[in-house]
Amino acid sequence: xxxxxxxxxxxxxxxxxxxxxxxxxxxxxxxxxxxxxEAYASAGxxxxxxxxxxxxxxxxxxxxIALARALQLQNKPVTRVENYCATGSEALxxxxxxxAAGAYDLCMVVxxxxxxxxxxxxxxxxxxxxxxxxxxxxxxxxxSMIVPAYGNKFGVDEDTMRAALSHIAVKNHYNGARNSRxxxxxxxxxxxxxxAPKMAGTLGLFDCAGVADGSAAAIVCxxxxxxxxxxxxxxxxALSFIAxxxxxxTDPNYDYTTFPEIAACAVDAYAQAGVTNAREQVAMAEVHDxxxxxxxxxxxxLQFSARGTAWRDVLDGVFDLDGELPVNPDGGLKSxxxxxxxxxxxxxxxxxxxxxxxxxxxxxxxxLAEGRKLAxxxxxxxxxxxxxxxxxxxxAELD
Amino acid sequence: xxxxxxxxxxxxxxxxxxxxxxxxxxxxxxPAYADKTNATAIHAALRLSSxxxxxxxxxxxxxxxxxxxxxxxxxxxxxxxxxxMRTGLAGSADEANGGDAAAAFVIGESDAVVAxxxxxxxxxxxxxxxxxxxxxxxxxxxxxxxSELTYVAAGRQAYKNALEAAGLSADQIDLVAVAAPxxxxxxxxxxxxxxxxxxxxxxxxxxxxxxxxxxLVLANALESAEPGQTIALVVLADGADVMILRTxxxxxxxxxVRSIAKQLxxxxxxxxxxxxxxxxxxxxxxxxxxxxxxxxxxxxxxxxDWKFGFVGSRDxxxxxxxxxxxxxxxxxxxxxxMEDAPMADVQGTIATFTVDRMAxxxxxxxxxxxxDFDGGGRLPIELTDTDLEEVAIGGRVEMTFRRLFTADxxxxxxxxxxxxxx
Numbered sequence: 001x002x003x004x005x006x007x008x009x010x011x012x013x014x015x016x017x018x019x020x021x022x023x024x025x026x027x028x029x030x031x032x033x034x035x036x037x038e039a040y041a042s043a044g045x046x047x048x049x050x051x052x053x054x055x056x057x058x059x060x061x062x063x064x065i066a067l068a069r070a071l072q073l074q075n076k077p078v079t080r081v082e083n084y085c086a087t088g089s090e091a092l093x094x095x096x097x098x099x100a101a102g103a104y105d106l107c108m109v110v111x112x113x114x115x116x117x118x119x120x121x122x123x124x125x126x127x128x129x130x131x132x133x134x135x136x137x138x139x140x141x142x143x144s145m146i147v148p149a150y151g152n153k154f155g156v157d158e159d160t161m162r163a164a165l166s167h168i169a170v171k172n173h174y175n176g177a178r179n180s181r182x183x184x185x186x187x188x189x190x191x192x193x194x195x196a197p198k199m200a201g202t203l204g205l206f207d208c209a210g211v212a213d214g215s216a217a218a219i220v221c222x223x224x225x226x227x228x229x230x231x232x233x234x235x236x237x238a239l240s241f242i243a244x245x246x247x248x249x250t251d252p253n254y255d256y257t258t259f260p261e262i263a264a265c266a267v268d269a270y271a272q273a274g275v276t277n278a279r280e281q282v283a284m285a286e287v288h289d290x291x292x293x294x295x296x297x298x299x300x301x302l303q304f305s306a307r308g309t310a311w312r313d314v315l316d317g318v319f320d321l322d323g324e325l326p327v328n329p330d331g332g333l334k335s336x337x338x339x340x341x342x343x344x345x346x347x348x349x350x351x352x353x354x355x356x357x358x359x360x361x362x363x364x365x366x367x368l369a370e371g372r373k374l375a376x377x378x379x380x381x382x383x384x385x386x387x388x389x390x391x392x393x394x395x396a397e398l399d
Numbered sequence: 400x401x402x403x404x405x406x407x408x409x410x411x412x413x414x415x416x417x418x419x420x421x422x423x424x425x426x427x428x429x430p431a432y433a434d435k436t437n438a439t440a441i442h443a444a445l446r447l448s449s450x451x452x453x454x455x456x457x458x459x460x461x462x463x464x465x466x467x468x469x470x471x472x473x474x475x476x477x478x479x480x481x482x483x484m485r486t487g488l489a490g491s492a493d494e495a496n497g498g499d500a501a502a503a504f505v506i507g508e509s510d511a512v513v514a515x516x517x518x519x520x521x522x523x524x525x526x527x528x529x530x531x532x533x534x535x536x537x538x539x540x541x542x543x544x545x546s547e548l549t550y551v552a553a554g555r556q557a558y559k560n561a562l563e564a565a566g567l568s569a570d571q572i573d574l575v576a577v578a579a580p581x582x583x584x585x586x587x588x589x590x591x592x593x594x595x596x597x598x599x600x601x602x603x604x605x606x607x608x609x610x611x612x613x614x615l616v617l618a619n620a621l622e623s624a625e626p627g628q629t630i631a632l633v634v635l636a637d638g639a640d641v642m643i644l645r646t647x648x649x650x651x652x653x654x655x656v657r658s659i660a661k662q663l664x665x666x667x668x669x670x671x672x673x674x675x676x677x678x679x680x681x682x683x684x685x686x687x688x689x690x691x692x693x694x695x696x697x698x699x700x701x702x703x704d705w706k707f708g709f710v711g712s713r714d715x716x717x718x719x720x721x722x723x724x725x726x727x728x729x730x731x732x733x734x735x736x737m738e739d740a741p742m743a744d745v746q747g748t749i750a751t752f753t754v755d756r757m758a759x760x761x762x763x764x765x766x767x768x769x770x771d772f773d774g775g776g777r778l779p780i781e782l783t784d785t786d787l788e789e790v791a792i793g794g795r796v797e798m799t800f801r802r803l804f805t806a807d808x809x810x811x812x813x814x815x816x817x818x819x820x821x
Contacts, residue, residue, distance in 0.1 A: 132699060133702070137755050138688075142779075152751075
């Protein structure tokens with residue numbers, strides 16, 4: 001078994017991202033067209049220059065035809081990708097491998113989701129016929145089970161847990177308030193978080209990510225071709241993916257204080273990128289903050305904090321925008337909402353902007369200027385005990 | 400409820416002395432399905448062999464007296480299950496005086512028998528007392544006084560005939576237990592038959608439980624009887640049926656798995672609004688989320704042992720328990736080296752828990768816990784009959800067979816966890 005990675009073999013040379021909003025006036029096609037055109041322009045290429053397409057959507061469309069028809073592609077291969085909430089990231093992973101394999105020279109990745117046409121709250125998976133014994137809980141409820149388990153295991157009292165979770169919500173909204181593409185652009189207070197209606201367990205409204213429509217796109221090529229398209233390519237350092245086998249749902253040894261799939265994925269990703277100390281080497285991370293306790297655990301699974309200590313690092317501001325290792329500087333799922341197929345690419349878009357120094361002054365992070373060089377993006381899909389995990393590491397310089 | 404009562408009844412039988420039933424008879428006045436047999440769901444939940452037949456007795460209150468009489472007066476080992484929910488319009492006498500209950504009896508011939516059938520009689524009457532159009536939530540009643548007179552007359556005649564059949568006189572009956580459409584009719588008859596003692600018909604605590612009532616009063620009689628006593632069970636439903644039993648020495652050693660008194664003790668108050676929503680009398684605003692899709696008939700048919708019987712799989716090499724059952728070992732190395740892991744009677748401990756205020760449920764909010772079963776196996780599962788304040792990590796849980804929801808007329812039966820109190 002091996003995971004060789006494709007460090008420095010592939011580069012992102014252009015990206016586009018729509019505003020993430022409840023986009024009543026725009027269709028899936030509209031958003032894909034807008035994100036794609038921005039990406040073409042960003043890389044200075046036109047549609048015909050792109051050899052092959054990967055299209056990520058969880059459940060807004062089926063088959064590559066949805067993208068080919070929207071963009072009126074002319075005899076292009078388009079692969080539709082679905083891998084839960086990591087769908088957009090997974091699409092980029094597949095395109096990158098096609099490039100590294102030499103199958104194509106220039107590829108495009110488009111992720112999109114039209115969530116708000118259902119009339120329902122939250123994200124809802126299309127039902128697959130089953131025997132009626134599968135649980136029907138919301139994601140909020142599944143992730144809320146982390147809170148008592150973590151507090152119990154590490155002796156963190158309820159008030160301290162609450163403070164750490166509230167800090168994560170306030171931080172991500174603070175960052176989102178500084179991002180014109182975010183759905184929610186208002187700072188919130190700890191009081192707002194704590195007085196919000198309860199959704200599941202101890203999680204209130206502001207502990208949960210929003211729901212939005214959106215699309216993001218990337219143009220990728222082999223690293224040696226990158227400078228044909230841009231002076232500031234972003235190189236892929238690692239792409240790691242793990243699909244969990246659901247063991248946590250059946251194995252009593254799983255204790256809901258970690259996501260083993262993500263911990264394993266991180267080990268693989270850091271090995272691919274040559275990272276030996278994530279806390280000291282990673283400049284920023286865009287992580288899957290679907291719920292505040294999710295982000296808390298991710299800090300440990302991604303090796304940013306030692307086990308049982310992330311709550312303290314969170315409260316100490318380590319992951320704040322001006323902190324040592326800013327997490328979700330763009331505002332995260334909390335501020336953006338989560339159009340499933342687009343979210344992974346939206347995270348890479350922020351890494352792309354930060355590494356190229358193209359974010360507005362008020363969202364700039366210090367860690368890059370201080371010599372750190374890597375941006376991490378992370379998606380998970382599923383629930384504690386049964387999830388997929390994606391991690392990428394990106395950098396502006398070849399090693 | 401029928402499944403739960405049958406589980407208790409079967410657990411109460413000493414398996415070394417008595418083999419399982421050779422037929423299942425189920426009676427209720429409120430069947431979950433028309434056309435389709437209802438007894439088969441109970442059969443599946445009890446994991447009875449497919450060669451054992453399961454029959455419904457018809458959707459009337461009197462059906463269960465019929466099942467009992469048939470079982471007692473014919474040869475063979477029977478499992479009789481009676482279950483009922485009494486429904487009525489808000490503010491009605493049926494709503495106030497009705498109760499929901501189930502009872503089950505194992506009938507057969509062995510050393511395990513706690514009461515022998517020694518004779519019975521029936522009087523059949525066609526008259527309009529109570530009636531209901533199939534599908535309605537309420538029964539209508541003609542005239543209480545007319546019903547009382549008719550039932551008392553039929554009951555006295557049947558009682559007399561039953562005594563003759565058993566070769567007993569009225570003063571040789573130690574306990575009389577009466578199941579009647581109302582408490583008043585029941586006590587009117589009981590006071591006239593001359594038995595030494597009238598068994599509490601539980602109408603003051605549980606209410607009139609319709610098709611379950613004969614089982615409930617008989618169980619109450621058996622729980623208070625001494626060995627060697629005679630019990631007359633009188634059922635007033637479209638006539639009268641009387642069955643006379645004599646308790647055996649085996650009764651002395653018999654302890655109900657969960658006595659009626661104990662079950663009543665563990666009850667909890669229920670808000671009237673919630674009761675009305677459970678009854679379908681008021682519609683509660685559902686969450687703005689998709690309602691559950693109907694379960695797939697074919698998928699459910701493939702997993703009957705899991706869905707109805709709560710049987711997982713146990714890795715025959717490592718002992719790992721999988722809920723639901725899996726074919727491949729947890730290390731992925733071996734396929735189809737599993738044995739059945741029946742978990743319905745296994746208790747567990749809460750590893751962590753939550754409450755979901757957004758998910759669809761006939762009884763929101765959903766209280767949900769990750770349950771680790773004694774001896775291995777884990778399942779994240781909904782808890783029922785549980786207040787959120789009572790739930791804690793380390794809490795003990797037992798399994799109970801429930802209806803999760805109904806979609807497209809298909810009742811989605813599966814198991815839920817329930818806190819073990821005390």
